[in-house]
Amino acid sequence: MSEPTLSRRHVPSAALIHRRVPEGTGIVHLGLGNFHRAHQAVYTALAMEREPGPWGILGVASRSRAVADAMNAQDLLYSVVEISPEGSRVSVPGSHTGTLVAEQGPESVVRAIADPATKIVTITVTEHGYTVSPETGSLDLDSDAVRRDLAEVRTPRTTIGQIARGLARRASTHAAPITILSCDNLLSNGRQTERLVREFVGTFAPPLRDDMLSWMTSSVTFPNSMVDRxxxxxxxxxxxxxxxxxxxxxTIAVPAEPFTMWVMEERFAAGRPVWEHGGALFTDDVEPYELMKVRLLNGTHSLIAYLGALDGRATIPESVAQPFVEDAARRILCDEYLPTVTVPESVDTVDYIRQLFSRWSNTALGHRTSQVGSDGSVKLAQRIPIPALEHLGRGTVPQYLSLTVAAYLCCIAPLPGFDPGPHARSMTDPARPRLAGMADNAASTTEFVRSVFVDGGLFPSTLASHTEFVSRIADFVDIIVRHGPAVAAAEASDPDLGTITSLQSRATI
Known part of the structure; x- marks a missing residue:
């Protein structure tokens, strides 16, 4: 006899978090991916286990029906498999009350956000899902998707369009307060989300525009948050x-590391689950936690992924096990990212760094370099420019930030004749076709890198004026192509190459 399918009837009670069906649907979540199901959904189940309430989650998948259909076939349940070298632990969060697929029913998403029972909209659509112009940091009004959503009142397809149209319907019907909570790796993610939604609403004709903006000021909150797992x-x-x-x-078990963290501002317009009972932290100032995570963890993670992929390594643990990758990771973290971050007083910096390397070395988890390295055009825009400008402003060329950009370009847009390997080729990136065209047409490596900063749409064009930074990235691209990533990392570690002055002197020899 075959084993029964996961359901509330058959799942062992000891593994099920929140045994009762949620009392109602108070949360609409945009982005029904693995991260949400292993992170926010678990916190929500733990909260309802401690204090029941109408905090069930309507999970909205962007395009694919696969996860939604599988959840529907399993009483909206799935397993979270926490994996470490010491063994694994399996739990089943029971926090969902339904699913939608946005692409197939965009009006249903608007209706769900407008529903008076909805108190919170949470978001995990990755940095790419916010349709931001990399040059201006504003809503990309030149995007075909955004233009379509501005023209189509009832069927928005972008995340910002769905939120704005849902809020518009909410304001015009019952006007109940609501919270929009971004859980993506964007600096000041709540403020950014609010600004983007307001920019979308700002295109409406008066008086709707003015009424909407006024209502949002009084009844809609956008807390900042930091998520980590x-x-x-x-x-x-x-x-x-x-x-x-x-x-x-x-059929849809989610793997995850044992570590998990969630930090939020206490700014909820219509109540919230008692997430603190799942371990969430509430604070008046999330920014130090955001910067710590986005730079120390995510920024370093990117360098590990690109160097590892170029070295033929399939996973992050395999990559960080290479001495040159570990050394580069420690140097960018401690020497280039850490000086740009104010670590929260509650965090022991030495212990935090030790914990990061332990997490990256979790061989049982097998986090793939191709996954971490994907969408770098959006991720690096959050991680590179401000730290780079801080170092350049002090007269120092950040060697490992330069190496990160160079390794990214070698993975996503290799120069003609250079094969970055299968793991780099497996990385997905919306900018790949555009950058590949620049690589193919450039007369030199320096011209290629300069065109990326001027016309690539990845970084603020102000960085292009720092010719020593552009030249250093081009140096590293050439070294990777000719000699490999290990030699490039060794070159970055040379202390004689650390300042603009020494670089200029070296260039004249």
């Missing part, structure tokens, strides 16, 4: 782990 892509082996632990079949 490594969640790789799913695979059949995690379904097998769920079966071994639970004795029931799960």
């Amino acid at each position: 490594i969640v790789p892509s799913g695979a059949d082996r995690y379904n097998e782990a769920a079966l071994a632990h639970l004795g029931v079949r799960d």
Whole structure:
């Protein structure tokens, strides 16, 4: 007899977080991916286990029906498999009350956001999902998707369009307060989301525009938040782990590391679950936690992924096990990112860094370099410019920030004749076609890198005026192409190459 399918009837009670069906749907979540299911959904289940309430989650997938259909077939349940070298632990969060697929029912998403029962809209659509112009940091009004959403009142497709149209319907019907909570790796993610929504609403004709903006000021909050948990892509082996632990079949088990963190501002317009009982931290100032995470963790993670992929390494643990990758990671973290961050008083910096390397070395988790390295055109825009400008303003060329950009370009837009390897080729990036065209048409490496900063749409064009930074990136691209990433990392570690003055002197020899 085959094992039963995961359901509230068959799942072992000890593994099910929040055993009762949620009392109602108070949260609409945009982005029904692995991260949400292993992070916010778990916190919400733990909160409702401690204090029941109408905080069930309507999970909205962007395009694919696969996860939504599988959840519907499993009583809206799935397993979270926490993996470490010491073993695994399986739990089943029971926090969802329904699913939608935005692409197939965009009006349903608007209706859900406008529903008076909805108190919070949460978001995990990655940095790419906010349709931001990399040059201006504002809503990309030249984007075809944004233009379509501005023209189509009932069927928005972008995340910002869905939120703005949902709020507009809410304001024109019952006008109940609501909170929009971004859980993506954007600096000041709440403020950014609010600004983008206001820019969208600002295109409306008066008096709707003015009425909407006034109502948003009084009734809609956008707290900043910081989320942290490594969640790789799913695979059949995690379904097998769920079966071994639970004795029931799960087709969509989510792998995750044991570590998890969530920090938020206490700014909720219509109440919230008691997330602190799941371990969430509430504070008046999230920014130090955001900068710590986006730069120390995410920025360093990117360098590990690009160097590892170029070195033929499939996973982050395999990459950081290479001495040259570990050394580069420690140097960019301690020497180039850490000086640009004010670490919160509650965080022990030495212990935090030790914990990061332990997490990256989790061989049981097997986080793939191709996954971490994907969408770098959006991720690096959050991680590179401000730290780079700080160092350049002090007269220092940041060697490892330069190396990060160079390794990214070698992975995504290799120069003609250079093969970055299968793991780099597996990285997805919306800028790949554009950057590849620049690489193919450039007369020199320096011209290629300069064109990336001037016309690539990745970084603020102000960085292009720092010719020593552009030249250093071009140096590293050439070294990677000719000699490999290990030699490039060794070159970055040379202290004689640390200042603009020494670089200029070296160039004249």
